Amino acid sequence: MATLPAEQRSQHDPLINPWLVRLPILFVSGGVLLILILTALVGIYQVAFRDRIVPGVSAYGINLGGMTRDQAQAALNGRFTYAHDAVFTFRYTSADGDKFWQLNAGDLGVAFDPDATVNEAFAAGHNGNLIDNLVDEALIWLNGRTISPVIRYDQNAAVKQLETIAQSVDSPPQDATLSLSGTSDISATAGHSGKVLDITSTLNKLDDAILNLSNGGEVPLVINETPPVAWDAQAAADRARVALSAPVMLVADDGKGGSFGPWVASVDQIRSLLKIDTVKNDDGTYRYEVSVDPAPFQSYLQSLAPGLIATPQDARFHFNEQTHQLEVIQPARNGRALNVPQTLARMEQAIFSSDNRVVPMAFDYTQPQYPDNVTAAELGITQMISQGTTFYTGSPQARKDNIILAASRFDGVIVAPHTMFSFNDILGNVAPESGYVSGKVIVGGRTVDGVGGGVCQVSTTAFQAAFYAGYPIVERYAHGYQVGYYAQGEGVGMDAAIFQATQPNEESLNLRFMNDTDYSLLIETSVYPGNNSVQFRFYSTNPGRQVVKQGPEITNVQPAAPTTYESNPNLTAGQSLQVDWAAQGAEVRVTRLILDTAGNQISKDVFYSNYQPWGAIIQVPPGDPRLG
Secondary structure (H helix, E strand, O other): OOOOOHHHHHHHOOOOOOHHHHHHHHHHHHHHHHHHHHHHHHHHHHHHOOOOOOOOEEEOOEEOOOOOHHHHHHHHHOOOOHHHHOEEEEEEEEOOEEEEEEEEOOOOOEEEOHHHHHHHHHHOOOOOOHHHHHHHHHHHHHHOEEOOOOEEEOHHHHHHHHHHHHHHHOEOOEOOEEEEEOOOEEEEEOOEOEEEEOHHHHHHHHHHHHHOOOOEEEEEOOEEEEOOOEOOOHHHHHHHHHHOOOOEEEEEEOOOOOEEEEEEEOHHHHHHHEEEEEEEOOOOOEEEEEEEOOHHHHHHHHHHHHHHOEOOEOOEEEEEOOOOEEEEEEOOEOEEEEOHHHHHHHHHHHHOOOOOOEEEOOEEEEOOOOOOOOOHHHHOOOEEEEEEEEEOOOOOHHHHHHHHHHHHOOOOEEEOOOOEEEHHHHHOOOOHHHOOOEEEEEEOOEEEEEEOOOHHHHHHHHHHHHHHHOOOEEEOOOOOOOOHHHHOOOOOOOOOOOEOOOOOOOOOEOOEEEOOOOOOEEEEEEEEOOOOEEEEEEEEOOOOEEEEEEEEEEEEEEOOOOOEEEEOOOOOOOOOEEEEOOEOEEEEEEEEEEEEOOOOEEEEEEEEEEEOOEOOEEEEOOOOOOOO
16 A cells, blocks of 8 residues: 655645544444344343233232233232131120130131232333333332232121121010019019120221231120110019008098098909009119009098098187186097098008008198187187076976087087177087987977977077177077976066978078177086076177166967867876966067167167967877867
C-alpha cells in the first residue's frame, strides 16, 4: 500500500483520532444489539410463561413458579387441612348436666378455594400491559411473592349447624301450676325459664375464631332465658291448704254480756268460694293469688244484721236534791250496727289463718246522747220544777202490775231542750212479751178485756206533771168516760188516754209535749204501794214562769147509764165482781194560765174533755138471771 508523503498528509488529513467516531458508533451498535438480545430474551420469557405462573410466586410454602394452573391446583390441594383439623366445641351447661357438640371447620362452612388462589398466583405478572407485567415480574424475580390462600366461609352452613344444636337446647318457659281437687288434694309445681339459643350472638363468636383461622377450641353457646308468666305457686298452694284446714266460726256479743252464734262456715262452703287469680307483679311477671269470694258471706251477714242492731241507750239518772248532782240508775250503752265490710275482712283473715279461725263480728258504735258522766250543770238541771201524782186505789193486781211496769219506763229519762216528748215512743210496745198483763182497758168508748190496763194511769200522771211545768201540750186525749181513778187528786178533766193501734184501720192515741226551754228535762217516777199512788217529778230549770190552773168547768151533765152484767165462768153462784163503775156524762174544761215572774200572762190553754155517760159493769156466774 502506498503512503502519501508527509507533505501530502498534512495538506489533506485533519489531525482527529478516528476512534472518537468509531467508539460511539460501536457503543450505540452494542446497545442496540443488547436491546435486541434482551427483547429477544423477554419475548422468549413471555412466551415461555404465558400459560404458567411466573417464577418467585409461592403459596402455602410451595413455589408455584413455572407451574400451569392445573399443576398449581394439584400442588395446593393437598396442603389445605384446616377444614378437617380445626375442631370447634360448642358447650351448654344446664341443670341436667353438660351437653356439647364438636364440629370441624368444614362442617361450619370453611373451605379452601384452589381456583381463586391459583388465579391470584397466575395474575402476578399477567395482569397488565407489557411494561407493567415486566415491572411486576422484575419485582417478583427480585423479592418473590407469597399468595395468601383464598378460604371461603359459608355462614349459612354454620347457621344450619347451630339451628340443629338449638333443637336440643331450646325449651319454652314453663309456668308454675296450681290445682285444687276437692278439699284436700292441692298440688303445685314451680315455674321454669324458657331457653333459646341466640344463634346470631353465638355466630359472632364463631366468626372471630374462623376469620383468625383459629385451630379450634371451645365456643360458648349464647343462651337467652325467657321467664315464665308465673314463677311460683307453692305460696298460693300453702294458702289454699290453710283455707281448707278447718271450718270458720262467726260469733258476736249481744251487747249485754251474752253472745250470739256461733255461725259456722264449713270447709266445703269455703272450698266453693275460693278463687285463684293471676296477679301481675311490678317486674312484669305474674303470681297466683288465692282469695275467697265474699258475696255469699256478705248476703248472709246482711240477713243477720237487723237482729244485731242495737240503738244507743242513754244513761238514766236521779237528781240528788242535797248535792244537786246526777246519780246513775241505769248505765248508758253504745248503739251499734253490724259493719259488714269489716266483718268480711275478718272472715277472710280467719279463713287464711292457721291458728285463729274464730271471727268476732265487727260493729260500728254510736255514742249515746247522755253518757254516764254527764253532769246536771251541763244539762241545766237545778231543781224540781213540777210533779204529778195520781191514785189507783181499788185497782186489781193486774192493773197495779202494769202501772209499776209502765212507770219504770220513764224513770230517769232526759228530754233534751226544744225536743218533743212522746209517751208512746218511750213506753214501747204494750204487749205480753214486754211484760204487760191482761186487764180492763177502755177501747172505742167502752171497757173491754185487753193487755195493758192501767197504763193510762201513768200517762195521766205524766200529763199532770207537764201541765204544771208549763210545757206546751201538743197532743192529749181524754178518756171516753169519767174514770174514778183519775178523779182523785186533781179532779176531772186532768186525764190523758193513750192507745197503741194494732190494726190498719185503728188510730193510735198519744201524749206529747214540747220541752220549749233551753234546759234539759229529767223525769223521775215512783210508785208508792202504801198509798196506791204513782208520781212523776220533773227536774230542770224554771225559765221564769208560773202556772195557774182554773177549773174544772163542768157543763152538760148527763146521768150515768144503767148497770150491765157480764158472764164470768170463774164465778160461782152467789158471787159477783164489779169491774167498772157508773159515771155521769159531762163536758169539762180546764184552763191553764202561764204567767211570768211579775204575774203577767204569757199564754192561756184550755183542755176540753167530753165524757159519755157510763154504767157500772158487774160480772156474775153463767146462768145468773141478771144476764140479758
